[in-house]
Amino acid sequence: MRAVIMAGGSGSRLWPSSRGLYPKQFLSLCGDETMLQTTLQRVAGLNDDGLSVICNEEHRFIVAQQAQAFGASSDAIILEPQGRNTAPAIALAAFEALDSIGGDCLLLVMAADHLIEDVDAFHAAVAKAKIQADAGKLVTFGIVPESPHTGYGYIQRGAALADDAFVVSRFVEKPDEATAKIYVDEGEYYWNSGMFLFSAQLYLEELKAHRPDIYDACEKAYAGKSRDADFLRVDKAAFAACPDDSIDYAVMEKTDKAAVVPLSAGWSDVGAWSSLWEVGEGDTSGNVFSGDVLSHNTTNSYVRAEHRLVATVGLDNVVVVETNDAVLVAAKDKVQEVKSIVNELKAQNRSEFLHHRHVYRPWGVYDSIDNGDRYQVKRITVKPGAKLSVQMHHHRAEHWIVVSGTAKVTIGEKTIMLTENQSTYIPIGEVHALENPGKIPLELIEVQSGSYLGEDDIVRFEDRYGRA
Structure with a gap:
């Protein structure tokens, strides 16, 4: 079995903590680890045929860093040139698995940004699903509903199979409140989790049978692949021509091989801030607080303070989320x-x-701590052994002041070493580079000045991360 983790996302549902370039799977929302790292931990021991992560190209370094920091080794980080929904993404993972393993294997497909509180129950459900997948079924996991939820699609079970599995009778779109209550009362419906277990070969066969256009586009995209360290890039033009469709619409609703295994394990897709209130540990007033929060006469609310004190007075049933540049x-x-x-x-x-x-x-990372007309100030942290690209700017000059650590600075033909409290100046149009040759993080303050300070005023000549 090979774990396939889908780590795409637009970063819109949990704004302002989640952003387009840093969506929720990379955040620590329910503990010390990020949601991606929690997912990696969840599949440990289940992925004897390796691990694949599918993500947007813009997120590739975050995925690699978080996996490495957690001690997880990915056999392939598959980069989507652009989002095309789950059916094409899983097809790429299936092609890659068949190619790298040299034979068929089962794919355990899950999202990187879901919460599962009872991991043992999840593993037990996977074991039951494996029996059905080995028997030629495309298995999905149906969440035993705890309430008539209108935010999820539903799966109706049909005839019973062995080991507490069922034939899928039908998939149902998100219902209204009254219909959702009927589903829960009948006891034959499950929330659609978006998690699957099936043979890589069988999935591709069913995709080819029901959506040959998606299959052909993904086959061409994978055929034009190239590898760059841990990253696998597919042909951009071929993948751009692929239709956008989910696995549910493209395959699961059309195949006669769909099965569902019930799962009751404290699952949530954390699809909104209210979800974190639902799964969090509330106080006696029904509040869930995270960070430095003081409250008075506040009830049934979720408050998240990421950088400073947040105080609430006389509120009920609200969500307050504070970040260093926005408040919701x-x-x-x-x-x-x-x-x-x-x-x-x-x-x-x-x-x-x-x-x-x-x-x-x-x-590393930078923090834009101040800006104004014709100037910008950043706090820059460079990881030990890391190097920024060899670059130049047409419209801005830069002053660098080292706060801690050691900086190796190249300006034109000259290379100098700077330590704490030392500084240098890079004129407009001068080719330069910054490197941390030390064993500790390099911290420095960068002051930019000029007529244009946008990040697109960078001409890269050489870059060890493939961005030149």
């Missing part, structure tokens, strides 16, 4: 509408929809 205040039953705020930020071309003040790079 919403009625708890309206948090799904945060997407409207994200769309408006995008329409106004504001940076808050795309990234945080902290911006993660393969060499």
Whole structure:
């Protein structure tokens, strides 16, 4: 069995903590580990045929860093040139698994941003699903519903199979409240988890039978693949021509081989801030707090303080989320509408929809701590042994002041070493590079000045991360 973790996402549902370049699977929302790392931990011991992660190209270094920090080794980080939904993504993973393993294997497919509290129950369900997958079934996991939830699709079970599995009778779209209550009362319906277990070969055969256009596009895209360290890139043009469709619509609703295994393991897709209130440990007033929070006469609310004190007075059924550059205040039953705020930020071309003040790079991170007309100040952290690209800027000069650690700086033909409290200046148009040759993180302050300070004013001549 090979674990396949889908780590795409737009970062809209849990804004402002989640952003386009840093969606929720990379956040620590329910503990010390990120949701991706929790998923990696969940599949440990189940992936004797290896591990694949599918993600957007913009997220590749974050995926690699979080997996490495957690001690997980990925056999392939498959990069999607653009999102095409789950059916094509899983097809790429199936082609890669057959190619790298040299024979058929089972694929355990799951999202990187789901919560499962009872891992033992999950493993038991996987063992039952494996029996059906070995028997030629495309197995999905149906969550035993705890309430008439209108935010999930449903799966109706049919005839019983061995080991507590069932034939899938039908898939149902997200229902209204009254219909959802009927489903729960009948006891034959499960929430659609979006997790699967099936043979890689069988999935491709069923995809080819029911959606040959998706199959052909993915086959061509994979045929044009190239490898770059841990990353597998597919042919961009071929994948761009692939139709956008989910595995449910493309395969599971059409095949006669679909089976469902019930799962009761404290599952949540963490699809909104209210989900974290539902799964969190509340106080006697029904509140779930995270971070530095003081409250008075506040009830049934979720408050998350990431960088500073948040105080609430006289609130009920609200969500408050504070980050270092934005604050969200919403009625708890309206948090799904945060997407409207994200769309408006995008329409106004504001940076808050795309990234945080902290911006993660393969060499480290920078924090934009101040800016104004013709200047910008950043706090830059470079990991030990890491190096920024050899680059130049057309419109800005830069001053670097080392706060801690050692900097190896190349300016034109000259290379110098800087330590704590030392500084240097890079004129406009000068080719330069920054490297941390030490054993501890390099911390420095960068002051930019010039007529244009955008991140696209970078001409890279050489880059060890493949961005030149």
